[in-house]
Amino acid sequence: MFHHATLHGPHRFAAAAASARSAQTFKAFYATVRGLQPQPEPEDHEPPAENDFILSILRANPSVRDAKSYLNSFGSFPQPRPLSPSLPTPPPSVQQPALSDQLTTQAKPTDVPEVKPSPLIASILNPVYRRTALVKIQGPFTERQLESIARGMVYLEKLGLTSVIVIEHDGIPKGDDGEREAIAEETMRVVTALENQGARTRPIIGAIVRLGPKPGDDESSGLPVPEAHTVPSDLIPIRSALRAGEIPVLAPMALDSACRSVRVQSNDVVAALARGMVEASELDGHKRHSEVQDVSSDDVDLAPLRLMIINREGGVPSYARSGYPHLLINMASEYHYIQETFHPSWKSTHPTSLSNLSLARTCLEYMPPTSSAIMVNHRVPSSLIANLITNKPAFSSSLPHALLQGNRSLTPHTPSLLRRGLDMGVIRNVADIDKVKMTALLEQSFKRTLDADKFFTRLEKHLDFVIVAGDYAGAAIVTRELSPDSSIPITYLDKFAVLPSHQGDGTVDFLWVALHDETYGLGLPFSVNPNGGKEGQGEGQDLVWRSRANNPVNKWYFERSSGHIRMGDWVLFWCDAEKRLKTEGGRRGSAGLSYVETWERGRVSKWADVVTKIPSSWKK
Template sequence: MNTAPSKRELQHFLKRYVPQPELTTSHMVSGSGNGTNNTSRISPTSTGHHLKTPQKYVDALLSPSAHQLAVTKVEGPFEKQGWDSVGSTLVKLQKLGLTSIVVADNAQWSSMEKEELPAELIKSMVRETMALVESIEKAGGRARLIHGGVLEQGNSGIEAQLDFILSALENRQIPIIIPVMMAIEGRQVPITGNQAMVALSTKMVRRQSNNIPAPAKIVVINNEGGIINHEQPGTAHSLINVQEEYDAIVSAFDENKTWQQRYPTALDNLEMIRDCLSDLPTSSSAIIVPTSSLPSALIANLVTDKPLYSSSLPNRDIQRVNKLRTTVLRNGIKIRNYDNVDDLDLDKLTRLLQASFQKKLDEKGFYDRLRKVLAGAIIAGDYEGAVIMTKEGTGGHYYLDKFAIAPTSQGIGLTDILWKRMCDAYPELLWRSRQDNGVNKWYFERSNGYLRLKDTNWVLFWYGAGGFRHIDDYASIVRSITASFTGPLITS
């Protein structure tokens, strides 16, 4: 409950991770022996009694299940307290509906590979990973250590087999995989944890023969924490739009050689996550979190499906931004900039605006005005989101005319991505919102100031340290712009 989710976030979490209210449990169980799995849903009546007491309902709600799966890399070594924290967190996540398929890893194993025979190294890997098995069982969970029969050398690279993993999931165990591959000649060869992560994620995406869901999350638990933010030294990235920001982050590491020594796994993890997310649904995300931030960081991300700190918020408190050193990553979508109305797909833009605002757009009036005052348009993907900026008044002030996210693209971090992109491009701007608009709290948090205009239904917001100097101009602009919508959107 300390995650304080909004109503929409809580509904999204319950729909995705929790059995429906009329059902007591929902577990992944073995199918008819043909290699598939069916979801067994047990209703209150089928068990011979109804769940009448809150305690029984909560017990059923928190019964270990495998509604959604995460491919999780646990990157040690940790002290005993760290292992206990990891094990306890994995058990808590399982009870909340997210079961981890764990890949054990250790930054020291790659150097040991040069000094030890493969067989001796594998024994060391198994011994060290038993600490995680013990921590899970100490926390009341069940774990199964798997160090063979999962990863093998294929014609096109490392391939994963899911039989042992499925068996563990069916028995409500958390599978823990040692990153060891069976080579073509039949010998076992250690590989990196990242190679195992990509192989498992890829196999789960191509799951038609196994009926296993694609990973809802890619998780990295380590000592190092999230990806350092090159734009704000001393902080970690809160949210990374991988498609848009990957190259810039790699370039920043190339320019700051000391970062590669201080954060030795950052770029490797970033590349692994990029490879995994590129094949996953847009609803899937990744998170990198240090053990010092467990369990709160992962539970909050699970429930709200967003970063711990919004990347679109003004960075007034550096300590708050960096406190938990946690980075959420999404594959994201490509973002393009336009400065000419005729370069936009107006049909798609109209559909986006009407779907987002649920109102009928005055197309002729809106686009005729836009041709005269457009300052720029930021379009995400195939019109999944849009920012429309105009230049208003004699002072040429930048005005946020429309900020729209398609209903189908909500909850994937696109709002923060577009808002940050807008603020970077327009360091001073204004916008308006009706006084009863439910999103105003969000606006208050991201504005540098606001003013309720008398004799109108508008709240004037501005962004930029010097905005207060232009309040009279801003108020005049807000009062002068005619409404773009003609009424409620009527759909058949």
């Protein structure tokens, strides 16, 4: 019953969780996770060894869907273009294990048997179309730290993503004597680190951007207006460097109204470049289309595919994770709330988090919808590869908190992935549902014809609430199903749907997190999210749903559910109300919870009896 094309692939620790659930299912005929703790993964704090480039790709564990999405950006053009001479493809001697859905080993290259590279990996290693990333390198950094960062930039260029770097140095006060010389020296340190890794670079010490809003800007447009701007001719040095296969490294300088080059905040330069490069890319497209002017085929697409903020702080601390970073941020609905809930103590440990959050919001408003931003610590260059190929956070934000808490791989330096996202809204009356848009969403997602009259008539009687993402880009429809032997209705997930065009852009996770907050997560601090619903107030309810046994999305459901039971052609899933389990677990202390608690006895058979009688919503 629940189906939409494909969802996010699992992480290794989630695969272990699925295995644990399977064992519990065998023992008790259905599974209930009790404080499941994943096995810790090794932390990636040290710079990778030589020839670790391919293993870094494999550690990203891309699904086939992830790799195809990557190739749509970098490998869909028929004539391959050779890489920069300074960045050759890996030599044949580097052994490449074939891509698998569940890579669980971290073997050294010498331990990996020599096999023929899979076509997927071979395609990733040979990009034929180059894209750009805007990168803010926010120092000060030691030489060793810059070496690690530079290696990450070189890895990205091998994969087709060329960085346009803007440097910052928090230790150089603005207005000090020798400021310009210090900034120029820092720029050259970054250049040297890149060249030591084999990259070709072009330092740009002079100003590229101009201070002040762009002439003709309309503040009523609703878009954030950068403090600086560019015109197409300003980007000539960047375009020239990219055409020559060089990484441009910019000092944070801008022209003021008197045409003097002055130091400004690097955020102003990055925001101006994000807007200017997107506008230049659109202009290039118009020129190609109209053939008014030839645009060189050697041009790199200037529209930034990624914004990368590399700092010493890592991601944005989260109120929901006791100060550990947000994993995935929906800027459309969470931006203001994150600012409001930013703990005063974090201002000393993460002094630039909010300004970087604001920078990401401004840039993402101008960048393509598929773009994302990542705030990452300098220690983990391989996380940049994972983000490029999968465009996902280190761990899915919709996974159960039991799988994330206590995981040593989730550290204060875990990256935060930021997406433009969508507004989330909760509807509690059928009359407020846009039936035309909802029907279109369900039919496109499920690829079936909805019996609309029958479906909405049933909702008139049973609807609990609907969570809508954006303009019906996704929806979770929850109903109250009455049981003959209980006065407490069953909280039933009737439909969970996301438009195919929004699968892979974070909407699925954003929607599930909102669903968690409105049902089985109610009453806990990390459920106080601004989605237009109860915002954490109330008592959590067990959430129940069913899916066809052959539904490929079940793999995703297994990771997010507390338990499941197979019922012939169907699988019944549920998520336990978390507050109740936490309260009971705290009361018992080290004794823990049993597989089946008193209040759970008979509930699965009751759920199965009610759910199997729910009529189909589809036309035959």
